[in-house]
Amino acid sequence: MGHSAAVWDSRAAIEITKDWNGIEKVVLRNPQGASARVSLHGGQVTSWRNEQGEELLFTSSKAIFKPPKAVRGGIPICFPQFGNCGSLEQHGFARNKIWTIDENSPPLSLKDSQGKSFIDLLFKPSEEDLKCWPHSFEFRLRVSLAADGSLNLISRVRNVNGKPFSFSFAYHTYLSVSDISEVRIEGLETLDYLDNLCGKERFTEQGDAITFESEVDRVYLSAPNVVAVLDHERKRTYVIRKEGLPDVVVWNPWEKKSKAMADFGDDEYKQMLCVDGAAIAKPVTLKPGEEWTGRLELSAVPSTFCSENLDLQGRGF
Known part of the structure; x- marks a missing residue:
């Protein structure tokens, strides 16, 4: 494969299989036993x-694991739009299409590949995609699992069009919470x-932390590049580091909306947070010819370790 620059046996670190729909999926592993699974359905x-x-x-x-339905959970790639506007389907079409493994990905920096098992994926628009969004692009996605178990996603979108285009984007991350x-x-x-x-009205956050007792659907503007999600019951903290992604979406559908979604359990809102x-x-x-890069790094650490050692202004990538 040649996809892993890791020091351990790269053949054991990456496994490519098919799901029950015949769609390829990639499993990444690190030597300590952490793993990540990536479906070519939506990257x-x-x-x-x-x-x-x-x-x-x-x-x-x-969740429905059959294209063209998006999978409810994990980390859907929302591109070229987030939300529901214009003629495009909600959250864009990238999360509903079949991606390919990119054997010829341009090199990333050494720090983005060293000591990690990773896979490079590629999505290019079909004729059908170009009818509803007439812009030629190449979307490259690297998913990597580091030696410390952190999950890294790097998205690169290149304009191969003759004219400029604009898009919005999100890593729609469904975290598991107690x-x-x-x-x-x-x-x-x-x-x-x-x-x-x-109605997208603008407010200022008043709380010293965000807690949940009803439906929340917000876009926080010009957010810092490190955000922490503390799960008191599990004594676990998710640390989210980002680059090239100025906003943070926070979403929980709560009870009423959960019951209205066919691909979501009535009480499952209690166990998730986007x-x-x-x-x-x-x-x-x-x-x-221009290219945009957006990075996300997710790590999960014990809350005790986190509160003592987490600098929320934090290290970059």
Whole structure:
């Protein structure tokens, strides 16, 4: 394969199989026993497990794993739009299409490949895609699993069009939590946000942390590049680091909306929380030949370790 620059046996670190629909999926492993699973349906991470084998991402028990339906859970890639506007389907079409393994990916920096098992995926628009969104692009996605178990996603979108185009984007990350009422987010205090439950009206966050007791659907603007999600019951903290993604989406559908979604269990809102690195409020514009990069790094650490050692302004990538 040649996809892994890791020091251990790369053939054992990457496994390519097919799901029950015949769609290829890639399993990445690190030497300590952590793993990640990526489906070529949408280029979507559908599983991320720590060294103990605990699942860190939420996927609905009612999720539909058959194109053209998007999978409810994991980390869908929302492109070329997030939300529902214009003629495109909600959250764009990238998450519903079949991607390919990219054997000829341009090299990334050494720090993006060293000591990691990774896979490079590629998505180019079909004739059908160009009819509904007439812009030629190449979307490259690298998913990698580091030696410390952290999950890294690097998206690169290149304009191979003759004219500029704009898009919005999100890594729509479904985190698995013990109980939504026991969870809080740190790092978004005092920020302005657009509230999708109030017609995208702009508010300022007043809490010293974000907690949950009803439906939440917000886009936090100009968010710091490190955000922490603390799960008190599991004594686990998710640390989200991002680059090239100015916004953070926070979403939980709560009870009423959960019951209205066919591919979502009535009570499953208690076990999930979406916290997305995103570029939404100010769409990205690419001139011909230009490329945009958006990175996300997810790690899960014990909360005790986190509160003592996590610098929320934090290290970059």
